Amino acid sequence: MSFRFTAHASNVRAVSSSFGFSQHVEYSAITMSCQQKSSEDRIRMLIDCDAGRDDAEAIAMALTQPNVEVVGITCVNGNTDVDNVCRNVLRLLKVYEREEIPVFKGCETSLLDIDKGKGIDHGDDDGFGNVHDYITPDMSLLKSEHAVNAIVRLADQYQGELSLLCIGPMTNIALAMRMDSELPKKLRDVTIMGGSLDGVGNTTVCGEFNFAVDPEAANIVLNSITQPATVLTYDVCEKHSLSKAWFDERLQIGTEKAKFISAICGTPVDDPYISWDGLAIIARLRSDAVLEKESQYATVELGCGLSRAQMIIDRRGKLEKPANVNLVKKLKMDIVKHMLIESVK
Template sequence: MSQKRTYPSGEEKQKRKKVEEEKMQPEKGSAANAMADKLLLIDTDCGIDDAQAIMMALAAPRVRMLGITCCFGNASVDDVCQNVCRVLSVCERTEIPVFRGAATPLVGNPDCPISHFGTDGLGDVLEERDPELWKKQIQSEHAVNAMIRLVSENKGKVSLVAIGPLTNLALAVRLDPSFPQKLKDLFIMGGNMEGKGNRTVCGEFNFVMDPESAYIVLEEFLCPTYIASWEFTCRHKLSWDFFDEWISQDTEAARFMKKITSKCWAYSRDVVTSKDAIFGPGFVSYDSYAVAAAIDGSVVTKSAECAVRVELQGALCRGMMALDLCNKLKKQHRVFVMKECDLSKFRQLLTAALRLPRKT
């Protein structure tokens, strides 16, 4: 004779649900609780401004860096890898994995020579090191494979910050077409919104170095995308007085930054750059604006939401990002092009970047 099955009352169901929810809540200080931190993956062509941006991310509270992927750009990809290792060493964060990625653009060869931040990307002032030592610090896994793996392991949680040519990202979506939809969001320093350029008449450096990759990323990455254009960063420049105070802090990171900027013409008040000619004199930490937006969305106070497209043709406009403010392209995907910035919050994040390593 079978027993009569009993069902829990509505009150009992609520109690059981509450118990189950409490079980799923992470304990304070547990590994599960750490997952509440913002997860960042930075793709870089590590020059001096990239170093500043990476330090900003390392100094930010409740941010966990999953890894740093390297690409050619400000220097060769080997120099970029070494530069990232140097930055992590200064900040005492060598546990963060570094991956070697693309050495050339998708089409053709890198547009060389590049000397904005010195031939090595970090001001040509650092002492020689064992050329084999830094290679031991680089993971054997290729940057593109690592990018796909890390994002797949943390679906919907990773903010990817791209502060160099977009070659690694373009390769990632070719290997895994579902890669963009696994991201939480994408932050890019690159492109332009007014047709003003620093590498060419109409093109910004990161996009001009690999226009095909920039085109692919802005057509196929349909995740929330935020772009800090060259003009945006220049319009929110800081004073050289701030720069002098910033690198004069009594920390290892500040001393490192003071050294690598000491002989770099891009940080000389006496050299008039394209940025100075168009926007006036001042200090611009270009890549840091994208990292700041990823860390704290309130840093950006105004954006233009629109479709964009990268121009692949033309002697003057190749690599330029065009904003479709009137929806003539009929594209469904729109990006957020940053227009205004809270400079007070940005200065705070930048100041904290050179207070590394943290004292325990």
Template sequence: MKKIIIDVDAGVDDAIAIMMALANPDVEVLGITCCYGNTSVENVLRNVLRVLKVCNRLDIPVYRGCSKSLVARTINANDFFGTDGFGDVPDPHAPGLDLVQKKKAELAIIDLVNENAGEVILVATAPLTNLAVAVQLEPSLPKKLKALYIMGGNIESRGNVTICGEFNFVCDPEAAYNVLDRYTCPTYIATWEFTCRNSLPWSFCDTWFCLHTEKSDFVEKISRHSRKKAKEQGNLFDPCDAYAMAAAIDDAFITESEEVAVTVELEGMYTRGMMVLDYMEKLKKVHTVFIMKKVDLEKFKEMLINAVK
């Protein structure tokens, strides 16, 4: 049984990632920590509770995390995911925020990892602010983690929110810098360019939504706005965060990766928030990360289908 903590800024793709984890019988979700990002942290909390309700898993604890970045100006993805992160689809029967745990997200991460030292996989699909605060409070935290899986960053300076920056890292470059510097556990990164290259045709969505389960209807509804935006931009179906989750769930999902030391640019006019790959070993870093390159897309499709059955 894999023990997982999920750190999210839900976000439709975060919702899909959560559902993938909950659908797998070999995964135990210890908790879900919430961070600002795609929308406000209050909306993220509401969205996570909506996902847990449709999955009949409101027993999983949900924790409130950071509402803004460490230093950077706060941005969001209102244009792509809607102002509430779920396509502005109302839900009059959504669970209330009284279900949110009193403990702060960063303390929950520390406590859950300490209680399960060496066993916890942390899957981070949001700006890395909660993780940066957690390691500041508990410097030994990374040594107790089994692994860290991140959706974020880029490998070819292709941005999706700035010229050279991917959304999660640009939201909080200082947090991303600190996490990649201080989390020395095995680390796997699904970058923006990687997800673009492994996106799925829209015909898959048609098959997916034809299942007409409560879960598939839920995903179809909350993703209408972002699907429309993606198609207008000429993109394929790219549930970015789900790739990091799939890798965390199934070790065989990644078929090719690249091991290299990385850092994050903090000062560039055009490159602030860009992930830097140290091929020349100028950083003299001992810790390297695994950059996901190729994955088993048939396995990915199967996991997506199982998530909404």
């Protein structure tokens, strides 16, 4: 695939060398609100993911919103290796009959490749419940252009229009921002699932999974963005859980989409059930779902001690830096449920 960023040719070669590019509830009022919003706000979205069951739910919500145009999906190592991530995304797109959306393979390791083994055991090794024979993807649809190059190109192509959703480790995004220092200015907005408000980790002592897999990348992104990113932290996600009974009832609709989500989530589903990445995209697509948020400056600890990968929030303003994150603290659960239901119809 042709690449027009001649000014970054050396960077492209460097990246290529280093990362191996090869119960029933009526929702009529909410539905009306969603339709009104759809006509008011058209969204072009680029999704960077490590799919991952909760990534699948986030992508599914984007695919089923009439006001959202997904211009690309970039894949990164995280929940599983990047080859599985690519395969999982293509499987999802096949089920949703959206195989025209380009998918790009990204980085196989973190920037420094030193935080190995930092994962969460979901009971599978492929990120999608080990149902390997359930939906065979057409791997020929995977684009030859590397995800990092694609991010740079799409941000340039859709200057001021592109909404970036980051729901995995941010290795691809950090490299893209290093390749093109103007990239953050070209984005319409950025939404991130990662970090924690209270400094308690779910992967390391202080590190949330997406940040702990690649702390350097998370640090680069938070300190490169030119407008505050919407951030859903894992501890806030835990406060927006749903019961396994609700999850099971939601998927009894019997559509191919519902069957697929049920299959990849496996049995038993965690109880309570949390759609981590799904909550992040809801915060972006439905501003009326955000009931409380907090604007602060945040960065990521890069030391080698116990606090490595912790999201540091400067609530007392000691660093005298402008806010770079809008930390979502509370969501409207009626809207969350509605969007999850709509995503499998």
